[in-house]
Amino acid sequence: xFLLEVNPLVLPDIxxxxxxxxxxxxxxxVLGKFAWKPMLKAIAERESGIEEALLRxxxxxxxxxxxxxxxxxxxxxxxxxxxGMIKDAKETxxxxxxxxxxxxxxxxxxxxxxAQLAITxxxxxxxxxxxxxxxxxxxxxxxxILRKELSNKAEQESYxxxxxxxxxxx
Amino acid sequence: xxxxxxxxxxxxxLSLFTMAFSGNVFANEKAVQTEQGNPAAAHEPAAHEAxxxxxxxxxxxxxxxxxxxxxxxxxxxxxxxxxxxPKGFEFFSSxxxxxxxxxxxxxxxxxxxxxxxxxxxxxxxxxxVDLEASKGLWxxxxxxxxxxxxxxxxxxLTVLLTAAGAYKKTGITTAPKGVQSFMEPIVLFVxxxxxxxxxxKKKFAKYMPxxxxxxxxxxxxxxxxxxxxxxxxxxxxxxxxxxxxxxxCVFVVVNLSANKNYWEHIFWMPGMHxxxxxxxxxxxxxxxxxxxxxxxxxxxxxxxxxxxxxLSLICLIFIxxxxxxxxxxxxxxxFIGMIELLVAFLQAYIFTMLSAMYIGMxxxxxxxxxxxxxxxxxxxxx
Numbered sequence: 344x345f346l347l348e349v350n351p352l353v354l355p356d357i358x359x360x361x362x363x364x365x366x367x368x369x370x371x372x373v374l375g376k377f378a379w380k381p382m383l384k385a386i387a388e389r390e391s392g393i394e395e396a397l398l399r400x401x402x403x404x405x406x407x408x409x410x411x412x413x414x415x416x417x418x419x420x421x422x423x424x425x426x427g428m429i430k431d432a433k434e435t436x437x438x439x440x441x442x443x444x445x446x447x448x449x450x451x452x453x454x455x456x457x458a459q460l461a462i463t464x465x466x467x468x469x470x471x472x473x474x475x476x477x478x479x480x481x482x483x484x485x486x487x488i489l490r491k492e493l494s495n496k497a498e499q500e501s502y503x504x505x506x507x508x509x510x511x512x513x
Numbered sequence: 514x515x516x517x518x519x520x521x522x523x524x525x526x527l528s529l530f531t532m533a534f535s536g537n538v539f540a541n542e543k544a545v546q547t548e549q550g551n552p553a554a555a556h557e558p559a560a561h562e563a564x565x566x567x568x569x570x571x572x573x574x575x576x577x578x579x580x581x582x583x584x585x586x587x588x589x590x591x592x593x594x595x596x597x598x599p600k601g602f603e604f605f606s607s608x609x610x611x612x613x614x615x616x617x618x619x620x621x622x623x624x625x626x627x628x629x630x631x632x633x634x635x636x637x638x639x640x641x642v643d644l645e646a647s648k649g650l651w652x653x654x655x656x657x658x659x660x661x662x663x664x665x666x667x668x669x670l671t672v673l674l675t676a677a678g679a680y681k682k683t684g685i686t687t688a689p690k691g692v693q694s695f696m697e698p699i700v701l702f703v704x705x706x707x708x709x710x711x712x713x714k715k716k717f718a719k720y721m722p723x724x725x726x727x728x729x730x731x732x733x734x735x736x737x738x739x740x741x742x743x744x745x746x747x748x749x750x751x752x753x754x755x756x757x758x759x760x761x762c763v764f765v766v767v768n769l770s771a772n773k774n775y776w777e778h779i780f781w782m783p784g785m786h787x788x789x790x791x792x793x794x795x796x797x798x799x800x801x802x803x804x805x806x807x808x809x810x811x812x813x814x815x816x817x818x819x820x821x822x823x824l825s826l827i828c829l830i831f832i833x834x835x836x837x838x839x840x841x842x843x844x845x846x847x848f849i850g851m852i853e854l855l856v857a858f859l860q861a862y863i864f865t866m867l868s869a870m871y872i873g874m875x876x877x878x879x880x881x882x883x884x885x886x887x888x889x890x891x892x893x894x895x
Contacts, residue, residue: 355754375722
């Protein structure tokens with residue numbers, strides 16, 4: 344106690360303790376409500392916002408990468424498809440051409456054979472007609488000749504004799 | 514380049530302030546000594562000159578609280594005096610304690626009051642202290658320290674409410690600007706370096722307003738104490754009443770938030786032999802009180818020591834009674850002033866960090882300890 348009384352520096356004044364308590368409580372309440380709360384809240388919000396934004400950015404990156412991958416696969420697929428389509432088209436075209444060729448050949452063959460048939464028929468007909476005409480002509484000529492030859496009796500008889508000799512009786 | 518210029522300017526300003534401050538201080542000091550300090554010496558100018566300068570008294574006078582706020586020369590700002598006596602409250606200006614010649618006089622209110630060694634006492638007709646009556650006197654005056662404390666409260670409210678308002682205005686979409694950008698790193702520092710490491714991520718939020726308020730109050734008062742002229746100049750954070758109040762607040766918060774585990778570790782240390790438990794309980798119980806007391810003494814001693822150091826260096830000029838002493842004294846005072854700036858921040862940080870640590874100790878969950886405890890029990894049973 345003696346020391347405390349000797350040095351006024353370590354002797355707290357009731358007045359300062361009283362006012363200090365009030366000042367501290369006022370600060371604690373006012374700042375707590377109107378400064379620290381909004382500040383800490385805003386800081387926390389901003390931090391969570393930044394965190395979220397970073398997470399979102401990462402997600403976006405992943406998404407973009409996924410999209411790129413997808414695009415590439417799509418492109419590859421499209422390329423493949425195109426190649427397939429071209430190939431198919433070529434095949435179809437080739438097939439059509441060959442089919443057309445085949446068909447044309449068939450037709451050609453058919454036409455040729457038809458033509459040949461027709462020619463043969465015509466030829467035959469012509470030949471028949473020629474034969475007929477030749478026959479008629481021959482008959483007519485023969486008739487005329489016979490008529491001329493058989494106009495005298497002697498000749499008729501020699502001829503008949505001649506034919507009769509030719510005929511074999513068996 | 515720019516920062517170097519600013520640094521040298523700062524040094525220049527600080528040394529100018531220090532010199533101006535010391536000039537005023539000692540002009541006033543001499544005046545006080547001449548006019549009030551020693552009425553007997555006033556009649557013998559020669560004798561007075563010889564004992565005019567008392568280093569210890571001068572320094573203590575600047576560290577102690579006062580009922581008026583010295584501005585310059587003979588000009589002081591009178592402060593309101595609020596007294597409570599068995600006869601009720603009394604309000605009057607501290608100017609009433611001085612007459613027109615700046616001499617200390619008696620004020621006649623409900624009792625006769627006089628300032629004796631900086632404190633208001635009740636005196637009898639012969640102006641001698643009436644010890645019996647003075648015991649019933651409660652001094653709630655707005656002293657220099659209280660006024661300075663109010664200034665710091667005003668500064669804190671203005672600055673911090675402005676900073677908080679900026680969040681409302683601009684929201685969280687923009688980067689912090691102005692005061693806001695100056696305050697936010699400090700708030701973040703208290704949160705990330707003080708509260709979270711000591712209290713833990715789960716519970717720190719509840720104690721943030723308390724820790725922030727303590728940190729800023731101590732910080733601002735430390736800085737204001739370093740300002741040698743009017744709005745500063747008071748030694749608030751180097752006053753035992755101030756540190757005691759804060760330490761009591763920490764004590765209350767720590768013990769109100771203490772959980773079962775904390776008390777168990779104090780009164781009945783788990784995992785110890787019963788004799789050890791009995792031995793440890795009083796030691797731990799003393800620890801409950803020494804923690805806040807250490808807070809109180811640390812801040813008080815550090816800030817007071819800094820002030821004494823700066824004042825002692827300036828006093829060198831008056832001890833050697835030559836202006837050339839300032840060639841050494843002023844650069845040293847500037848150097849110590851720089852260190853004091855660091856100490857001002859450091860002590861605010863240490864006070865807050867230790868408070869957070871005590872709160873952390875009081876709210877810690879001792880899961881692993883509990884298991885150990887059971888393990889010991891099991892061993893004992895076997």
